Amino acid sequence: MKYGFLSPIHDKAPMGKGSLHKGNANGVKHSKCIIFPPKVSMVAESLERRNQNWIVRAKVANDLIIQVGDSIFQLHKLPMVSRSGYLNRLVFQRICIRDKNTVSTIQIDNFPGGAEIFELVVKFCYGWKVDLTAANIAPAYCAAYFLEMSDDLEQGNLISKAETFLSFILLTSWKEIFQIFKSCETIASWAKKLQVLKRCSEAIAWKASMDPKTFTAGDDDSLGYNAQSNNAKNSQHSCIAENWWFEDVSFLRIDHFLEVIESTKRKGVRSELVGSCIAHWTEKWISQIPFGQHNQPTHQLLKVTAESLIKVLPAEKNSVSCNFLLHLLKLGIMMRIEFELLNKLEQRIALMLEQCSASDLLVRNYGNTDTVYDVRIITRVVESYVSSVLNNPAPRIYVVGRLVDEYLTMIAKDEKLPIKHFQLLAEALPKDARYCDDNLYRAIDMYLKAHPKLTEEERTSVCKAMDYHKLSEEARQHAMKNERLPLYISMRLALLEQVNMTKSSTNNRSNYRRTKTQTIIRISKGLDKGCMTPQKELTMMKKEVENMKVQLNALQKCKIQLQRQIKGCTI
Structure with a gap:
């Protein structure tokens, strides 16, 4: 028996509020396929519904009852078993057990699409018109396979009809692919088993891999890109950005989204584009x-989602930004994901620090009572970086030192930032990670200014990471006059300044005397070589050495005296 098949048609209908793509204009085309058999094995008058009961009225009494969930369908064996191998087998088993004239009752659990889709199947079996749309094609396709409605029983059975229409949508309509995804949420296991999700994902990946410059004016609906919006009716499609598909894909739930990402990878979409889509x-x-x-089930969902996102990240370098990975790391820590996965992500971020800017490290906290930015997560990554270069120090560690100091400067004004968090990050790098401590001093000064109520001990702990010997002359002069610094640091700087001045004065006097002595010797030798005996030269050199010893002793006494003054002030 041959079935009639009307080619898929388009109905013009505006997208409603529940549209997947909010920017769609009215007049979007929707595919619909109408199928019905020209000849049927039984003529049915009507299909009546009473609450949860469906009754097919015909001249022959009903002899088949099928219960789908809470719904009951009173049907006839002949039209149903002639097109369903599954029902044929069950009915035959019951006929062999019971009298063939009795009514057969079949209960179907977990039927794809539920009673609504089974009603569609009943209409098809009885020869009534059936409308297939993007919203019901996936469950209808799965239901046809569940009921084994293949062409082996009847040519043009429901499986082949649904297959034809499903293929048509996947090839021609971008937006309706997302409607298929939505309809698969209630039939996830069947949609995966029959590869409906995979086929939809591959269709998206195929279009995402196309060069936007090759799109023509007739591709608007296929691309999900409204080229006529924002008064750009006549704009060229060559201006379409490569990320035109991100927004539509962002409405997919996590399992469907992962299918799309895996398909785009297989299709060869650039890793940077895939990473941006994930972000x-x-x-x-x-x-x-x-x-x-959130409760425990929600927490588990968030944990699985975070782990899945980390696993699906492109492995290529610079395919995802450091800032995005830091946010993902924060989420992973909050959800307590697998340690190995968390550690792998942490090391990946650490290796990116040398190419980062300070703004890339800004990760906002979610709570209102916490600090503005999450400093602990940056400390964790910096410590991971130091561990990775500890045995083989890289010359670019100075770049990370400057990066950390710039970041400290950016967060220092946060009044809620605890001393411990600031101090741990400042001390996370080794002492030799900085050429100069001017940037660190600037960050410390800004922190002290934003936290004026700190005690002397607290201010000293903040300054602990700074090496005042590495300050430039300009920074040292500023620090000596800085009243926000603890007294201990101020006295140290004063001592250093006095030592430097004394050393400079000593060097100048020594150089002058040495030069004068050498000049006299040279002149004396030039005028009369016999005037300066070796004994006289040796005596003069001894005197010069004695003078230098006296000056050094005076310098040492000055240093001891200043150190005593510092101890007296601290006590």
Whole structure:
């Protein structure tokens, strides 16, 4: 028996508020396929519904009852078993056990699409018109396979009809692919088993891998890109950005999104584009999370989602930004994901620090009572970096030292930033990670200015990471006059300044005397070589050495005296 098949048609209908793509204009085309058999094995008058009961009225009494969930369908064996191998087998088993004239009752659990899709199947079996759309094609396709409605029973059975229409949508309509994804949420296991999700993902990946410059004016609906919006009716499609597909994909739930990402990787989409898409999806997803208000099932979902996102990240270098990875690391720490996965992500970020800017390290905290930025996570990454270069120090560690100091400067004004967090990050790098401590001094000064109520001990601990010997002359002069610094540091700087001045004066006098002596010797030798005996030369050199010893002793006494003054002040 041959079935009639009307080619898929398009109905013009505006997208409603529930549209996947909010920027769509009215007049979007929707595919619909109408199928019905020209000849049927039984003529049915009507299909009546009473609450949860469906009854097919015909001249022959009903002899088949099928229960789908809470719904009951009173049907006839002949039209149903002639097109369903599954029902044929079950009915035959019951006929062999019972009298063939009795009514057969079949209960179907976990039917794809539920009673609504089974009603569609009943209409198809009885020869009534059936409308297939993007919203019901996936469950109808799965239901047809569940019921084994293949062409082996009837040519043009439901499997082949659904397959034809599904393939048509995947090839021609971008937006309706996302409707198929949405309809698969209630039939996830069947959609995965029959590779409906994979086929939808591959269709998206195929279009995402295309060069936007090759798009023509007739591709608007296929691309999900409204080229006529924002008064750009006549704009060239060559201006379409490579990330035109991000927004539509961002509405997919995590399992469907992962399917799309894996497909784009297989299709050869650039790793930077794949990484940006993951970041876009994650940013939208995180903004919808009510942190601190979720229960245990929600926490588990968030944990699995975070782990899945980390696993699907492109392995290529610079495929994702450091800032995004830091946010992902923070999420992983909050959700307590697998340690190995967390450690792997942490090391990946650490290796990116040498190419980062200070603004890349800004990771906002979610709570209102916490600091503005998460400093502990940066400390953790910096410590990981130091561990990785400890045995083989890289010359670019100075770059990370400057990066950390710039970051400290940016966060120093936060009044809620605890001393411990500031100090741990400042001390996370080894002493030789900085050529000069001017930037660190600037960050410390800004922190002290933003926290004027700190005690002398607390201010001393803040300054602990700074090596005042590495300050420039300009910074040292500023620090000596800085009343915000603890007295201990001020006295140290004063001592250093006095020592330097004394050393400079001593060097000048020594150089002068040495030069004068050498000049006299040279002149004396030039005028009369016999006037200066070796004994006289030796005596003169001894006197010069004695003078230098006296000056050094005076310098040592000065240093001891200043140190005593410092101890007296600290006591």
